Amino acid sequence: MTEKKDYIDIDLNLKNVDFDRKFSTFLKEKRQEHQESKQPFCTACAYNQFKDLKEVTIKNLSRRTKEIIGNESELNIKVDIAKYEDPSYFKLKGERKIMEKRIMHGTPTFVPIWFLDYVCKEFGHGYSIQMEQEEYDQWKKSPKSKK
Numbered sequence: 001m002t003e004k005k006d007y008i009d010i011d012l013n014l015k016n017v018d019f020d021r022k023f024s025t026f027l028k029e030k031r032q033e034h035q036e037s038k039q040p041f042c043t044a045c046a047y048n049q050f051k052d053l054k055e056v057t058i059k060n061l062s063r064r065t066k067e068i069i070g071n072e073s074e075l076n077i078k079v080d081i082a083k084y085e086d087p088s089y090f091k092l093k094g095e096r097k098i099m100e101k102r103i104m105h106g107t108p109t110f111v112p113i114w115f116l117d118y119v120c121k122e123f124g125h126g127y128s129i130q131m132e133q134e135e136y137d138q139w140k141k142s143p144k145s146k147k
């Protein structure tokens with residue numbers, strides 16, 4: 001026998017409301033996009049805000065009575081992505097070079113790989129951008145590197 005309740009249960013595992021899966025896919029794509037454009041993006045901040053908003057959304061929805069039936073669009077969680085990808089949200093902590101072994105024309109060769117280590121100013125989360133030598137040289141010449 002199931003007990004009758006006067007509030008709505010929000011099951012995060014509902015097929016259409018799988019917040020976590022949707023959001024991690026979104027973050028993965030964002031990270032990829034930012035590695036390609038060589039711009040920092042704070043995955044940790046975006047994820048933390050998502051977690052906070054999700055908690056509030058779920059709480060509010062679970063407090064509603066059955067009179068108010070939500071639709072799926074109300075379950076959209078709007079994370080402030082633009083903030084976490086704004087270059088002014090970061091400071092460049094350092095640059096690193098490592099030598100990576102690659103096989104070129106059948107011969108093992110060491111090539112330099114550069115890392116720009118950024119941290120977000122608000123919480124100090126790290127985000128590193130990987131660059132080949134030419135990309136690094138280009139970046140060094142651009143005004144972005146002067147920050």
Ligand SMILES: [Zn+2]
Pocket residue numbers: 042043044045046120122123124125
């Ligand atoms: Zn952060």
